[in-house]
Amino acid sequence: MLRRPYQAGSALRSFVTLHTARHVSRPYLANTTWTIATRSLATSQPCLKSKRPQSPQTSPNATRHDRFTRAAKSSSSSSSNSSSDEVKVPDLAEITAAVDRITKGFMAYGGIPSEHMTLTALQACAQTDVRQVADSQERQSKVAAAEDRPTSQLLGLDGGASKAGRSVIRPEDVVDKVSEAAYAIVTHPAVVITPKVLEEYVRLQSRLGRPQTLPHVLDLYASKPKPKELAGAITYVEVNPNKAEKAVNSAVADAALDAAIEAKDMDAAIGVLENTYSSKAFLRSKLIKKALLPATVVTATPVALYVIATELAKIQNSWDPATATNIAFVGVLCYVGFTASIGMVAAFTQNDQMKRVTWAIGTPLRHRWLYEEERAALDKIACAFGFSEEYRYGEEEGEEFLWLREYILRKSMILDAVDLMPGMN
Template sequence: MPRSAPIPRVPTVCQICDSIVGRRLYSTKPTLRAHNATTRPRIQIERRLLKTNTIQKRALVSGVFSTEKTTSSSTDTRDTPIQDGNTPKKAREELSSVTNMMTYIERSKSKVLTNRGIPSEADINAALRACWVVADYIMDDTVQPQLTHMVNELDSTASEILSLDRASNSHSSKSSETPSISMTAQVKQIIDKISHNAYAVISHPPVFITPKLLEKYVKVQARLGKPETLPQIFQMYAWKPMPRESKGSISYVKQSPNKIANAIEPEVIEKALDTAIEVKNLDAAVGIVENSYATKAFIRNKLLRKCLVPGGTLAATPVAAYLLATSFSNFQNTMDTTSATNIAFAGILAYVGFTGSLGMVALTTANDQMNRVTWNQGVPLRSRWIREEERAALDKIACAWGFEEKWRQGEEEGTDWDALREYINTKGMVLDRTELMEGME
């Protein structure tokens, strides 16, 4: 019998990779043998790309977390239910995309920076709240592994796409090492971006820094562990001119930095100082103390808070003593009423004066709370009491940077430690007084 003719092949399009392959005329399934070697990695890559968002792929390939507006509904966060404080569960799901995070922050910041007039406090607070929500989400210990995995996976996808254009396998192996190296840099880039956006909002010239906005800004930077800008913002809080809007133009009025209203709350200062100590930033820690506890505004505020009631009581003491002495004079018959009143009045004033003086001396000379920083000889007692918060803050810094073991204290060396010692000496204080150290009594 004659040999049967082979079944003819007709070109067709593969449903998997859209490439033209040969198919037998009577076959119902496309064959995969027609795929060349470059088709298989392409299939794997496209399958992985289907699992990720298109906007995220573009951002990672370009190497920048894009914040441009897109038409994709997945990046629209205008109706995101973000609340102050802890991030709700639904909001966390919306912030699971890196692009969503940055878009949310950029949109809130643009409302403040693009405002031609004086931005409202609500818009400023919303911008800082956006930074806080994203910062709280990123710095959460339970979220960071997921964020790291997401950035790592997207970096790997981007590197594989770029490796298709590589001619040799050696270049591909080098590109595979890029994700692990760039992963940490990308996460740090997000943190730096959030910190920069918060600083851009609070330092905008038409923005007037209120105590609530300052507290919110410190809260954001403390969550991110970025205290570098806190000393400058503390100084700006007292010195920044106040904006005034009139007839469509903005004018600025200088404010006195020594006003009582420009004093920073002790709770805000302590939070900022703890952040600087935690990240071991000595310059930021000293700058925070210099622009908070050491200012005249804080001292005047302390005098008003803690001396108003005692001062009023002291001023009313002579009147109360005279009334009390007049009442006592009516209970005796050995001398005239006027003499008895004068003697009782003098005795009451002497008792109150001596007792109050002893209490004041005991209050201003108390040193049980001092660890390594003490007052130098010759500093007045009133200055010691007024500047106690400043001394306590410097003492806290010295204890954080020095040795924890008491028997090793005093042996610290280095440029930072010498600079801290000199700075403390210029403030009328002494670091590690010899006669007060352990074993040197």
């Protein structure tokens, strides 16, 4: 049975791998940022030394939001002052406890969180580089293993028993904890997923190597009900997911697709594709941004050519002005139309950028232009999950790659067209 590309429930599956190779760690900011962010989210005491009296007109939610904003601003200044001091990297237990406090504090907020508040919560969850902490813990475990020689084990049985009774936190568990906390923050019903929030979430999950939730969050970006606060109660308004303004930015879509490919998760890659390049919102946005101006020029071209033909008719005296205008207009219009048609065919049928996925014969030119980003994404997926050697293209086996081949064929595309392979054209 063929595998389905994406299911709504796939966002809640267990996480698999750890890829954290893109982030430059900043260990000297760890303790300061964790303390301020978690204290502002999970406690009722502000991080500033002096407190201003609360005005009677200010609501409790507004006061908590201002406290969160002040704490976020003070964290940057305090971290710059402590950059010269050497700070110990927190262990995995501290990171887990801090993430729990941040999540609980964010969920306890009664109103609609602002974009800045949501971004601050996501950035607070991702302040510490888990990879560096994991490497440090691995070095400590190697040193401890070297010290546990047979002689020392015989002389200190009580110490070994106490070590065996301790609960060990694995780095993979901490990565899962941070990823789940970010997912809980973004999917909170009162949170509005703005383009900046989506970009920050994709960056965080890419750093952690957990792209499994990206398809669901990309779908929520377009279809999540919009919260509104009326008379102290929050109501939710349904939105149209096919609007052009709901289209995911191409840079964010590329980052999400690269994260799924790096994690070797084809289901997540296809899910990202379905919710970005294949969505109606993305296609409508492309029509507005790239086709509106050329369509306006094409519509106005006959009018401009008729004006030019009228001026050309005035510089001759062989025919009457009406006949000369008509002849000039037909001639210029045929020349411009023929030249533009040749240029459009040459632009829409070029295949130099294609590697493995090409268009099937007979596919309309308008379809090729409209779905070019989707074809390029499928081409990237096929090159990532297939053989890297060019002479082995088409030799892939297995249920997953066979399903990918059929999926591409349903999109009016061909994977490894024989007539376009090296030596066959």
